[in-house]
Amino acid sequence: MMDLKQLDKEYVWHPFTQMKQYIESDPLVIERGEGSYLIDTEGNRYLDGYASLWVNVHGHNDASMNEAIIDQLGKIAHSTLLGAGNVPSILLAEQLAKRLPGNLNKTFYSDTGSAAIEIALKMAYQYWKNKDGERYKDRNLFLSLKEAYHGDTIGSISVGGVDLFHSVFEPLLFKSLKVNTPHTYRMDVESEEEARDRVLDEIEHVMERHHEQIAAFILEPLMQAAAGMLRHPDGFLKGVERLCRKYDILLIIDEVAVGFGRTGTLFAIEKEDVIPDIICLGKGLTGGYVPLAATVASDEIYNMFLGDGYGDQTFLHGHTYTGNQVTCRAALRNLELFDERQIIAHVQSSIEYIEPYLDALRQMEEVGDVRAQGLMIGVELVSNQQAKTPLDAARVVRILEICKEEGLIIRNLGSILTIVPVLMMSHDELKRLFTIVIQAIQQSK
Ligand code: PLP
Numbered sequence: 001m002m003d004l005k006q007l008d009k010e011y012v013w014h015p016f017t018q019m020k021q022y023i024e025s026d027p028l029v030i031e032r033g034e035g036s037y038l039i040d041t042e043g044n045r046y047l048d049g050y051a052s053l054w055v056n057v058h059g060h061n062d063a064s065m066n067e068a069i070i071d072q073l074g075k076i077a078h079s080t081l082l083g084a085g086n087v088p089s090i091l092l093a094e095q096l097a098k099r100l101p102g103n104l105n106k107t108f109y110s111d112t113g114s115a116a117i118e119i120a121l122k123m124a125y126q127y128w129k130n131k132d133g134e135r136y137k138d139r140n141l142f143l144s145l146k147e148a149y150h151g152d153t154i155g156s157i158s159v160g161g162v163d164l165f166h167s168v169f170e171p172l173l174f175k176s177l178k179v180n181t182p183h184t185y186r187m188d189v190e191s192e193e194e195a196r197d198r199v200l201d202e203i204e205h206v207m208e209r210h211h212e213q214i215a216a217f218i219l220e221p222l223m224q225a226a227a228g229m230l231r232h233p234d235g236f237l238k239g240v241e242r243l244c245r246k247y248d249i250l251l252i253i254d255e256v257a258v259g260f261g262r263t264g265t266l267f268a269i270e271k272e273d274v275i276p277d278i279i280c281l282g283k284g285l286t287g288g289y290v291p292l293a294a295t296v297a298s299d300e301i302y303n304m305f306l307g308d309g310y311g312d313q314t315f316l317h318g319h320t321y322t323g324n325q326v327t328c329r330a331a332l333r334n335l336e337l338f339d340e341r342q343i344i345a346h347v348q349s350s351i352e353y354i355e356p357y358l359d360a361l362r363q364m365e366e367v368g369d370v371r372a373q374g375l376m377i378g379v380e381l382v383s384n385q386q387a388k389t390p391l392d393a394a395r396v397v398r399i400l401e402i403c404k405e406e407g408l409i410i411r412n413l414g415s416i417l418t419i420v421p422v423l424m425m426s427h428d429e430l431k432r433l434f435t436i437v438i439q440a441i442q443q444s445k
Helices: 004-011 019-024 063-073 087-099 113-132 154-158 163-172 192-210 236-246 268-272 299-303 325-340 343-362 393-405 427-443
Strands: 030-034 037-040 045-048 104-110 141-145 177-179 214-219 250-254 278-281 293-298 367-373 376-384 411-413 416-419
Touching: 045 427, 063 325, 087 104, 087 293, 087 325, 104 113, 104 299, 113 154, 113 214, 113 250, 113 278, 113 293, 113 299, 141 192, 154 163, 177 192, 192 214, 192 236, 214 236, 236 250, 236 268, 293 299, 325 343, 343 367, 343 376, 343 427, 376 393, 393 411, 393 416, 393 427, 416 427
Parallel strands: 141 177, 141 214, 214 250, 250 278
Antiparallel strands: 030 037, 037 045, 104 293, 278 293, 367 376, 376 416, 411 416
8 A cells, every 4th residue: 555644744735834843753644534533544543622623513424414515516516606606605695694693694605714804804995995985095904803813815814913823924914903812811800801891991992093994803703713712701792893883893703713503602693692794604614524615794795895887896806616516515504404403402512511521621730721612622731820831842742642542633722722522522422532631631741
């Protein structure tokens, strides 16, 4: 048999990876999946504790998902949305409009979360120009959180702020305004409410001064995942919505990571009854099967792009695979299965089920903070509880290695373990996952 590991090292450039380290390591090559398990070329089975990068809903190799995709392939794989519709993209857009609140009725498709963000930024910017270019000529800035992560394109990096990922590209980015993240654990505050109110005050201050220059506020709701699972205090999202309305600033919500059941409701915005002007969806949109993203805009936004001639108010943006049939069909089946399998009820029972394990983690001397929003969990590891000193990198690697040896894959963001199980993982599998993590922390000493 070909030495796939060797070929991988020779020919594949992996994302967010220092390839020199990768080449010197003994990486897995995944060949198959079965429910909550990933299976490598040597037949080893690993519990998928990162939902294959926060996307997988039903488990791998799900017969119903496979069937829908195969059935679609038997009809057509792709035709362009330029000047024509296609069946799954129409039915999916209708379903999204029905499931999203307010009048978020107009879906613009793309294929990655980053593109969905890029589209939202361009839409928001052009909205003001189309509305009244003279009056709103200065609305050229976006407001976002300092530690935000919204993807890897130049636009999405411009509204991001994870230094490790973004600082090298600084000279290429467009200017945006940034405010602090309400990250209670790292703030000098007495309570979550104090953290929330302090940051909301800061936002109001910026909006007061700059509202005539701000096209939109962009926010990942409830939990900033890639920034280190930074859980927002309750009421923060609602507070941001209130300020956007007060200062007439558009609200763009990035549900690429937290959407599709991850936090215990289909969309995270439901938790605080918030209705944005634009919402970005990706990852779990297709149950984690094929790449699709969507930027869904309100009727008010969409209507501002209606004009008489081609260049007149038109949104001049698109991608070759915009509205691809196979991916839209997968997303449609995913949404049907959310109903048929009562996935939200399952997630809610899982959230309750894991609570004792989260408490057990909180008791460990190496654990400084456990932050959870539904089935999206960050475990911040420290070497000193008082000083909140991050646990050294070698020990974190050891923990991940032990997990792998025990048949579990999770990932880390620095000293934070990120646990994002396949959404439909069974309670027994969740028990196994947390038992392995707790033992790995103990054994890594
Ligand atoms: N927005 C958020 C909140 C994300 O977590 C991510 C990816 O992790 C993105 C956007 C970008 O999505 P993609 O990696 O599909 O481009």
